[in-house]
Amino acid sequence: MEWDSSWNIGINSIDGQHRNILRAINALEEGKEQVLKKTFAALEAYARIHFDQEMQLLERHQFPNLAGHYREHENFLLQLRKFEQACLVAGDTQALIKEVRLYLVNWLNVHINEVDRGYVDFLRSKGVT
Numbered sequence: 001m002e003w004d005s006s007w008n009i010g011i012n013s014i015d016g017q018h019r020n021i022l023r024a025i026n027a028l029e030e031g032k033e034q035v036l037k038k039t040f041a042a043l044e045a046y047a048r049i050h051f052d053q054e055m056q057l058l059e060r061h062q063f064p065n066l067a068g069h070y071r072e073h074e075n076f077l078l079q080l081r082k083f084e085q086a087c088l089v090a091g092d093t094q095a096l097i098k099e100v101r102l103y104l105v106n107w108l109n110v111h112i113n114e115v116d117r118g119y120v121d122f123l124r125s126k127g128v129t
């Protein structure tokens with residue numbers, strides 16, 4: 001999956017982080033246990049960096065729906081761990097990894113275009129670019 005310019009929300013730091021997450025999703029491939037662990041760990045690290053920075057930005061400007069936003073991030077991290085476990089126990093990971101990547105790309109699309117878009121106007125009104 002390639003980055004689609006319609007996924008840019010117009011806040012540079014956030015757009016860069018979302019791109020890194022997509023890159024980490026694309027890097028998930030069928031592989032041995034150690035390789036899978038490494039690629040899942042990289043994806044989790046990029047997601048955590050992004051979630052932390054997003055929450056800091058929203059907190060600093062006192063965004064009203066912080067709790068809901070936080071929950072969405074936590075749910076994602078839980079789901080990611082479940083996928084990792086499922087992939088690690090699966091004998092043939094090729095089909096599963098494909099499914100996982102599809103799910104994650106769909107998640108990223110919803111995260112950006114439905115969840116994050118909910119704060120763009122708010123942050124812009126606070127002068128964030």
Ligand SMILES: [Fe+2]
Pocket residue numbers: 054069073111115116
């Ligand atoms: Fe978010």
Ligand SMILES: [Fe+2]
Pocket residue numbers: 014018050054111112116
């Ligand atoms: Fe985000």
